[in-house]
Amino acid sequence: MFQIEHISKSYGKKQVLNDVSFPVPEGCAIGILGVNGSGKSTLLSCIAKKYAGTPDVRIGYVPQENPLYDELKPVDNLRMWTNKRKSEILQALQAPPLAQLGIQTFLDTPVKNMSGGMKKRLSLACALLDAPQILLMDEPFAALDLPAKQDAMQFMRYYLSLGNSIVIASHEEAVFQFCHTVYLLKNGTLFDASHLPEGTNYIDLLRN
Template sequence: MTTAEPLVEVVGLAKKYRTRTVVRDVTLRLMPGEIVGLVGANGGGKTTTLRILAGLLRPDLGSGAVLGDDIRASATARRARIGYMPQRLSLYPELTVAENLRFRADAHGLPDARGQVEAAALRWGLAPVLTTRFERLSGGWGRRVQFAATLLHAPPLLLLDEPTAGLDVVTRTDIWRWLVELATRGHGIVIATHDLAEAERCPTILHYRDGVVEGPITPKVLIDKSGARTLEAAVAALATAAPQ
């Protein structure tokens, strides 16, 4: 039996834009099957962290590896094994859902692109909108399609930035059910979310406050530290507390 290798193992990551340090001291070890939530106020560094892990930004400080590749080296190879879903929808507005998914399948070099699209439509419930141009979708359908496109090549590592933002309760429930299923199958998931009720579902979180990162810790530890009853109340209380 072989021991699983970490999908992410980084220490002390930091990123600065000009004179402003956006995030500092990000330390994370993510194993296959784990879900980690990134929580905190807007501008705290959650998206920057995801972009560093995705290989879209290079850290100024820190070390480690993502999918076995040095975090500070070129990320061309590892990007093909990462499913990165940005907060802003990024599919082609003038193409239909099916055309977008087929384009994504071709870009990843997947065999039988047509079959891949049909399988994705069945798996993620996209049949009602397959022939609809992406720009004509509602926000909820658009985010569901973006989620499906992100998962099309079955990446071992998922980096999701607000995947349930603006969604109705049914679709949010569907996506979280899918995330748990994906983790059960061995995918590693890092998810940034403003929905702190949802973030309480994550076994482990990183808490961002003024660019400083606390964790990994459990939601319960952060709740107990603040004296609050929920993660949402804990993050709000800590955001307004005087620095120690």
């Protein structure tokens, strides 16, 4: 089990995150639910920066906006995120877990010609190239149609089955149906939703 500890962030006098800590058990999905502007994206970004290069754990980060170059094809985009050689990248794309993303089926397609689902899969591949044990995903289903959402969900379940962990930040309550633990982020503080009565409307609670 890995422990995220003491994440704080402020912009001027505004405290966005207030000493946020939570455990990330192996093979589990952790959900961070909050309304727009609550600091979810900031939290994931801070986690990625704080633990980058730490010997304790490898962390991959998939931001909400696809970090891709429109004019480049998949392998050239992937080379921006790793020290691996092109031959090593191509080999990694043919082995689990990257093979499950199917990047090799559109290797000759520049990003500008990709569908939203293809871009999301390529963004995932960028985060997974260096075999992270924890994957941070910011609004993973934003702008995806239903088939693309189902594909993403299927891959996430597969990734968890390998003993890895996922931390998902979203404002969509439905995203967390498969999460093992859900936290609510409000006013910079994280609350464990498991202590709330069954049937609680999390979004209403966050807005009030």
